[in-house]
Amino acid sequence: MSGEPPGAAAPALPGGLPAQYSSFGGSLRSNPLLSRWLRFVPGGRVRVLVGKVELGQGIRTALGQIAAEELDVDWSSIEVLPAGTDSSPDEAFTAGSRSVMDSGGALRAVCAQARALLLSVASDRSGIPAAELGVRDGAVRDRAGTEHGSYWTLLGPGRLEVPVTGEAPAKDPADHTVVGRSLPRTDLPAKLTGAPAFVSDLALPGQLFGRVVRPPSPGACLLAVDDSAARALPAVVGVVRRGSFLGVVADREEEAVRAAELLRASATWREEDGLPEAATWLRDLPGRPAERIPVVRHGEPVAPERVAAVVRERYGRPHLAHASIGPGCALARWDDGGVEGGVEGGDDGGVEGGVEVWTHSQGVYPLREALSASLDLPADRIVVHHADGPGCYGHNSADDVAYDAVVLARAVPGRPVQVQWSRDDEFAWEPYAPAMVTEITVGVDAAGDPLSWEQHCWSTGHDSRPGFAGQPGLLGGWHAADVPAVVASDPPLAVGGGTARNAVPPYAVDHVDVQAHRVTDMPLRTSALRGLGATVNVLAIESMVDELAARADVDPLEYRLRHLRDERGRAVLETVAERAGWVTRSTPDAVGWGLGYSRYKDVCAYCAVVARVEAVSDVRVSDLWIAVDAGQVINPDGLVNQVEGGAIQATSWALLEEVTSDRRTVTSRDWETYPVLRFGRTPRVHVTLLPRPGEPPLGAGEVAGGPVTAALANAVADAVGVRVRELPLTPERIAAVISA
Amino acid sequence: MTSTPEWCRPRAVPEPVREVRLRVNGESRTVVCRGDTPLLYLLRNDLGLRGSRFGCGLAQCGACMVLLDGRAVPSCDLPAWAAEDHEVETVEGLAPDPVMSALQQAFLRRQAAQCGFCTSGILVSACAHLRAGAATDPVSTAEALERNLCRCGSHGRVLAAVADAAEALQAARRAECGADGPPVTAPRADGPRGAR
Structure with missing residues (x-):
């Protein structure tokens, strides 16, 4: 972002791939052969191998559509396999709204080339020029309709051992018949009938059940444990202790739970009060030690005489939990077959062998590397398979529980061990979205228009995924070594930043100075939650814009349009305003309307939101109108579903959510102490997609969070007449601001 | 400070292991386990009915809902003995409905x-x-x-x-x-x- 304008194209790949094939993650660079992505298997099936994983966002369906489109095969013949380190290309993490851009772009190039290759082989064999041949349902036909082979007869595995050149032309979007259609998701039928569908549903022969006894508080150290009562349970197979990592394996799940509680009751911990009070943490965040990240500075400082007034405000949000509906779960099995010396050693067993892991991690390859580093085991002795899990919305417990499963399974070689975190484990130990404060100082001219914009954002880092800062980043590893969690880092600005994400105002201002401050005190472990720093930065920017509009006595829509130059941005704002009836909106008592706008990461999809709220005893969101421009859309209904979901989740964040703690430990540990939005408060969500079939697809999975949060804050300010600048927008916070 | 289900808290005498008899999806089923084992674990691990999911173990989220004599109840903290002599229906068994x-x-x-x-x-x-x-x-x-x-x-x-x-x-x-x-x-x- 720094030094280049927002929207700059990703760098071109070596080999001159056109822009639409290039990707931030370099999916093709890491996996250049066609065979890494595609297999034509007997029975007229096409296996598509991708490194991106299904997280409930429908990515397997969308990527399958891209493959079917470019290959010209029937949609029903496509099978997108779950990622695994023994089969799929390495595409690092499924994160950052990049899957359709990265994996989709790679697949488009791969499949276009496979189709061209098929035509060339068929042409060589038949003597008919390739230009006179076409592909339908995977078979090559000449103009008379005579078949000349198919993917399955002409492109055996050896033919696909060629690098992707990117030279094969992708289809003209005007000819698309599969891309752009709202095909139903291929994974949903199993999930709707109760068929085994999730990692926790896997049941291997001889499977055992593991539980980990987590420390009572973040800084706690295990001094002693009497495991005799736990071991006395007939179902208990083993107890594992390494440092402050304590776990148990049993042959029945309820006995593993019971044994874990016996261990908990007989464990002695050294604890200390290491947590700040939640309220002061947020207030004091700007004064804490931090790494300064210059984001952007442009324009000359504004002459003081032009500045009629200076407006400075702070906006903030406490720590949030991902609060996945299912706690983390993983399955692991150590192989003891035929490895010499594969005998138990030490009190927790351990074999010289390989391990297989089933996980709902966002990245099978990074997790493999992290496990390899933690266990001091070569990566080629570890196979990590992805299995669907409950929605994660970022980095939650999925990787940590995989470590737990591997460590517990090591004690019982040959036996698969399923480890299931409890609800308490999940709420107390997942890496939270960091509390964050953004302060904006604007110099305005006599007309109330902004001349200078200075923005500072403070939070602990938004990334402690496996591999961050060269660390495995696995909770159990820190507990085993009795060391505190390593302070979270931020993704580089080139991939959107963390604290700095969406910190640059999209509006035209003469002088802009934006700095992020990654706080390096980290009382609570933090990492990526959908949107990272964008949520608070967009909340801050869009709230400030409303405050400036009010000072200038200009309608918030008009004020935005006056200062927004990006045509696509203006189009989503104008569209959403029209759909919501913004201009003719009626505002009876206690009803408020608010706007929010952003382009996610400055390079992904555009999103504008109108919120209508009713604030009586608490805040009820009646309607959210949302307009999204995501360029070419692969699956419109899938995109709408993602936007609706993001909007409802953001409504929950904005109105209800807050991780709470006392001086010692986290106190929001179940669904009563960490409430989320329930069915009775469901807003009506009206999504409009702006059709741009000729434009490259833009990532959209995280697009709604910031603008919805901002629109809600603005709508509540409109409804109650005062501005609440700290989330969540609870009746207590609103009342405190009114009485202040 | 932990939020632990009641049934698994350490106590002097755990319930003995015995034959638990259930009616699940219209069939009689017997599982040998402690009588206070949560119904969800029996359904998932012993009867292979994995459509009811574990979400909280605290009867707070509904991912494990089953019908008990036609009433929707969370099964994650329902002791098996409380389901004896009742009709249990799961998402799998309800398919023909x-x-x-x-x-x-x-x-x-x-x-x-x-x-x-x-x-x-x-x-x-x-x-x-x-x-x-x-x-x-x-x-x-x-x-x-x-x-x-x-x-x-x-x-x-x-x-x-x-x-x-x-x-x-x-x-x-x-x-x-x-x-x-x-x-x-x-x-x-x-x-x-x-x-x-």
Whole structure:
């Protein structure tokens, strides 16, 4: 972002791939052969191998559509396999709204080339020029309709051992018949009938059940444990202790739970009060030690005489939990077959062998590397398979529980061990979205228009995924070594930043100075939650814009349009305003309307939101109108579903959510102490997609969070007449601001 | 400070292991375990019925909903002994039920899920709601789903899908009973109908 304008194209790949094939993650660079992505298997099936994983966002369906489109095969013949380190290309993490851009772009190039290759082989064999041949349902036909082979007869595995050149032309979007259609998701039928569908549903022969006894508080150290009562349970197979990592394996799940509680009751911990009070943490965040990240500075400082007034405000949000509906779960099995010396050693067993892991991690390859580093085991002795899990919305417990499963399974070689975190484990130990404060100082001219914009954002880092800062980043590893969690880092600005994400105002201002401050005190472990720093930065920017509009006595829509130059941005704002009836909106008592706008990461999809709220005893969101421009859309209904979901989740964040703690430990540990939005408060969500079939697809999975949060804050300010600048927008916070 | 289910807290004398006899999806099943084992674990691990999901173990999220004599209840903290002498129905066993079938078709048509982890519990709650012939306006349906949580934000689609299913069932009843047939929202004289 720094030094280049927002929207700059990703760098071109070596080999001159056109822009639409290039990707931030370099999916093709890491996996250049066609065979890494595609297999034509007997029975007229096409296996598509991708490194991106299904997280409930429908990515397997969308990527399958891209493959079917470019290959010209029937949609029903496509099978997108779950990622695994023994089969799929390495595409690092499924994160950052990049899957359709990265994996989709790679697949488009791969499949276009496979189709061209098929035509060339068929042409060589038949003597008919390739230009006179076409592909339908995977078979090559000449103009008379005579078949000349198919993917399955002409492109055996050896033919696909060629690098992707990117030279094969992708289809003209005007000819698309599969891309752009709202095909139903291929994974949903199993999930709707109760068929085994999730990692926790896997049941291997001889499977055992593991539980980990987590420390009572973040800084706690295990001094002693009497495991005799736990071991006395007939179902208990083993107890594992390494440092402050304590776990148990049993042959029945309820006995593993019971044994874990016996261990908990007989464990002695050294604890200390290491947590700040939640309220002061947020207030004091700007004064804490931090790494300064210059984001952007442009324009000359504004002459003081032009500045009629200076407006400075702070906006903030406490720590949030991902609060996945299912706690983390993983399955692991150590192989003891035929490895010499594969005998138990030490009190927790351990074999010289390989391990297989089933996980709902966002990245099978990074997790493999992290496990390899933690266990001091070569990566080629570890196979990590992805299995669907409950929605994660970022980095939650999925990787940590995989470590737990591997460590517990090591004690019982040959036996698969399923480890299931409890609800308490999940709420107390997942890496939270960091509390964050953004302060904006604007110099305005006599007309109330902004001349200078200075923005500072403070939070602990938004990334402690496996591999961050060269660390495995696995909770159990820190507990085993009795060391505190390593302070979270931020993704580089080139991939959107963390604290700095969406910190640059999209509006035209003469002088802009934006700095992020990654706080390096980290009382609570933090990492990526959908949107990272964008949520608070967009909340801050869009709230400030409303405050400036009010000072200038200009309608918030008009004020935005006056200062927004990006045509696509203006189009989503104008569209959403029209759909919501913004201009003719009626505002009876206690009803408020608010706007929010952003382009996610400055390079992904555009999103504008109108919120209508009713604030009586608490805040009820009646309607959210949302307009999204995501360029070419692969699956419109899938995109709408993602936007609706993001909007409802953001409504929950904005109105209800807050991780709470006392001086010692986290106190929001179940669904009563960490409430989320329930069915009775469901807003009506009206999504409009702006059709741009000729434009490259833009990532959209995280697009709604910031603008919805901002629109809600603005709508509540409109409804109650005062501005609440700290989330969540609870009746207590609103009342405190009114009485202040 | 931990939030631990009551049943697994250490106590002097745990319940003994014995034969627990259940009626699940119309069949008699026997499992050897302690009588206070949560029903969910028996369903998932002993009977292979993995459609009821573990979400919290605290009866707070609804991912594990089953029908107990036709009433939707969380199974994650329901001791097995409390299910003895009752009819247990799971999402798998409800498949042939016309109400569940209408719900599943409507959910599929609406694509009313994202991760889908909460979905079978929601379907079970909605099935009990529609079978009871309760009102199916959005407010009543939302009340019926108040014990179910969804984190992906599929709420709007779920409410719409339940309304679609109610409408489809009503249309089917009209076709069956003629134009003057009783509306599906009235209490049904024949009681719950399902996979018995």
